[in-house]
Amino acid sequence: MNKVTKLFGIDYPIIQGGMVWVSGAKLAAAVSKSGGLGIIGAGSMAPELLSRHITKAQTLTSKPIGVNIPLLYEKAQEQVDTALSLGIKIFFTSAGSPKKFTNYLKGHGATVVHVVSTPEQAIACENAGVDAVVAEGFEAGGHNGRDEITTMSLIPQVRKCIKIPLIAAGGISSGQSIAAALSLGADAVQMGTRFLMTRESSAHQNFKQLLLRSTSTSTMTYMKATVPVRLFRNKFSSEISQIEESFHGEALKTQLHEHLGKYRARLGMLEGDLDNGELEVGQTISMIKNIPSVEELFVELLHDYKEAYNLLPRSL
Amino acid sequence: MNKVTKLFGIDYPIIQGGMVWVSGAKLAAAVSKSGGLGIIGAGSMAPELLSRHITKAQTLTSKPIGVNIPLLYEKAQEQVDTALSLGIKIFFTSAGSPKKFTNYLKGHGATVVHVVSTPEQAIACENAGVDAVVAEGFEAGGHNGRDEITTMSLIPQVRKCIKIPLIAAGGISSGQSIAAALSLGADAVQMGTRFLMTRESSAHQNFKQLLLRSTSTSTMTYMKATVPVRLFRNKFSSEISQIEESFHGEALKTQLHEHLGKYRARLGMLEGDLDNGELEVGQTISMIKNIPSVEELFVELLHDYKEAYNLLPRSL
Numbered sequence: 001m002n003k004v005t006k007l008f009g010i011d012y013p014i015i016q017g018g019m020v021w022v023s024g025a026k027l028a029a030a031v032s033k034s035g036g037l038g039i040i041g042a043g044s045m046a047p048e049l050l051s052r053h054i055t056k057a058q059t060l061t062s063k064p065i066g067v068n069i070p071l072l073y074e075k076a077q078e079q080v081d082t083a084l085s086l087g088i089k090i091f092f093t094s095a096g097s098p099k100k101f102t103n104y105l106k107g108h109g110a111t112v113v114h115v116v117s118t119p120e121q122a123i124a125c126e127n128a129g130v131d132a133v134v135a136e137g138f139e140a141g142g143h144n145g146r147d148e149i150t151t152m153s154l155i156p157q158v159r160k161c162i163k164i165p166l167i168a169a170g171g172i173s174s175g176q177s178i179a180a181a182l183s184l185g186a187d188a189v190q191m192g193t194r195f196l197m198t199r200e201s202s203a204h205q206n207f208k209q210l211l212l213r214s215t216s217t218s219t220m221t222y223m224k225a226t227v228p229v230r231l232f233r234n235k236f237s238s239e240i241s242q243i244e245e246s247f248h249g250e251a252l253k254t255q256l257h258e259h260l261g262k263y264r265a266r267l268g269m270l271e272g273d274l275d276n277g278e279l280e281v282g283q284t285i286s287m288i289k290n291i292p293s294v295e296e297l298f299v300e301l302l303h304d305y306k307e308a309y310n311l312l313p314r315s316l
Numbered sequence: 317m318n319k320v321t322k323l324f325g326i327d328y329p330i331i332q333g334g335m336v337w338v339s340g341a342k343l344a345a346a347v348s349k350s351g352g353l354g355i356i357g358a359g360s361m362a363p364e365l366l367s368r369h370i371t372k373a374q375t376l377t378s379k380p381i382g383v384n385i386p387l388l389y390e391k392a393q394e395q396v397d398t399a400l401s402l403g404i405k406i407f408f409t410s411a412g413s414p415k416k417f418t419n420y421l422k423g424h425g426a427t428v429v430h431v432v433s434t435p436e437q438a439i440a441c442e443n444a445g446v447d448a449v450v451a452e453g454f455e456a457g458g459h460n461g462r463d464e465i466t467t468m469s470l471i472p473q474v475r476k477c478i479k480i481p482l483i484a485a486g487g488i489s490s491g492q493s494i495a496a497a498l499s500l501g502a503d504a505v506q507m508g509t510r511f512l513m514t515r516e517s518s519a520h521q522n523f524k525q526l527l528l529r530s531t532s533t534s535t536m537t538y539m540k541a542t543v544p545v546r547l548f549r550n551k552f553s554s555e556i557s558q559i560e561e562s563f564h565g566e567a568l569k570t571q572l573h574e575h576l577g578k579y580r581a582r583l584g585m586l587e588g589d590l591d592n593g594e595l596e597v598g599q600t601i602s603m604i605k606n607i608p609s610v611e612e613l614f615v616e617l618l619h620d621y622k623e624a625y626n627l628l629p630r631s632l
Contacts, residue, residue, distance in 0.1 A: 012632045147532065149532055153532070157603060180468065216469070302631065306630070316494065316618050
């Protein structure tokens with residue numbers, strides 16, 4: 001038992017990252033059932049839908065389930081209250097100030113984890129009374145820190161400057177990379193892309209099949225000048241690139257905003273339009289060559305961790 | 317003894333990366349003396365100067381010394397022949413095709429290591445008969461891969477696709493990060509920035525002192541459209557940014573070329589002009605808060621590795 005497994009009441013220091021359109025009740029419940037922490041990604045859900053997912057997850061497992069709430073959405077307060085009213089006790093907040101909801105959530109007896117991409121943000125979280133931090137490196141899928149700090153650089157730095165539990169994210173998809181993250185000082189890992197590639201995730205079948213053919217250069221970070229986001233390279237991302245080459249300053253922002261429109265992520269990830277959709281995925285995707293059940297994945301991760309540990313020399 | 321220590325005849329799987337203006341005879345000899353592999357960075361040296369550094373290093377230690385030769389320099393052949401004639405048996409080549417010199421060097425009985433930034437390049441190295449590969453992640457200082465693949469993503473991928481020894485580089489500066497790199501499947505590590513911050517490196521005193529005050533956001537990758545390079549943020553790098561914002565396409569290339577001029581790296585790193593010089597340094601710089609001797613650094617690295625290993629759970 002370590003600091004993170006104790007904090008959440010789980011068996012393994014493995015957390016499934018909340019992902020828009022991908023991590024609903026089915027995935028979260030499967031992860032919690034397997035001994036990790038499953039998280040419902042509320043980012044893409046109206047409060048009613050979130051409520052349905054939470055209720056469904058609770059019928060699937062009695063183990064702890066968390067909810068991830070991106071604070072920039074206007075409905076964040078409603079989402080928080082919905083989850084609280086349904087008995088959710090673990091909140092992962094992201095994309096906003098850790099001060100915004102921490103007191104409120106803790107006042108309701110919840111555990112609060114905030115996602116950061118710099119050591120300075122981690123310190124702000126500790127000061128705001130957050131219970132643990134997810135430090136997410138540049139290699140992670142989806143929205144990303146502006147400073148491009150990689151997991152290898154970020155985790156030891158965050159470890160040095162906070163005392164609360166530290167969860168590493170970004171580029172982690174195997175027992176070997178879990179061992180690496182723990183070596184760097186993390187107490188646990190959060191994986192998104194690896195869990196997207198399981199049978200229980202809601203990612204569209206076409207999307208999962210496409211991802212099986214990924215190479216090391218299949219993802220890139222786009223919109224660095226506005227809201228950096230790591231995407232799978234496709235027609236949509238090429239169009240983003242072209243806009244980024246053709247426009248600059250305010251005109252760039254306007255063009256990007258227009259082109260993005262709404263529901264591009266839903267179109268790609270949930271509905272499987274691999275050309276016109278926005279496909280958020282981490283750089284580690286090229287390491288992933290199967291679509292196991294969550295239960296099978298846990299067996300693989302635990303086995304590979306042990307193998308990595310056994311291969312390490314005791315001293316250099 | 318592992319594959320890499322055996323290949324080079326060294327005690328520890330720790331290699332000092334060749335750095336322009338920073339890694340001459342003094343640093344390389346100190347590293348080899350301490351049981352690692354010291355490398356003279358020939359990139360910034362005319363053949364006569366390289367010859368002087370090699371000869372000096374050989375008077376300082378009888379342990380093996382390597383030479384790093386960036387293949388894009390016009391004098392690469394001359395540098396290779398100079399080093400061979402002085403009995404150098406270990407060559408690290410970079411910035412060019414591994415086919416260019418591998419047969420020639422191996423014909424002269426040398427061991428050849430090539431630096432790569434993608435798994436595909438690593439396969440090309442193995443096919444070209446290279447003896448080992450340095451896989452360098454996006455967090456590394458100086459010149460950088462176009463695809464922004466981080467160490468955490470890169471090392472396990474390269475491990476999967478080659479059989480020859482694998483040396484990890486980028487973001488590694490401590491015993492903890494060495495443990496992480498080995499967990500990911502590397503046989504050894506190469507560190508640049510960490511060795512820049514030792515008493516024996518030729519980096520200017522002002523530069524070293526400036527680096528002691530680094531934060532997590534002190535470096536950034538510039539010139540992504542032309543020749544990506546990770547630099548310490550200073551007046552010079554701001555000017556580069558401004559040019560990148562103001563010009564595009566061919567005009568950008570011309571402007572950058574003019575602004576870079578010659579000897580900007582020498583000006584900053586060797587001569588200590590911290591405003592107008594080009595300061596190549598890795599993202600891990602913010603982790604480095606001392607300037608030890610190389611001998612002291614080895615004690616610290618071996619100690620911290622052991623500590624990291626001892627903290628790892630046997631199983632998850």
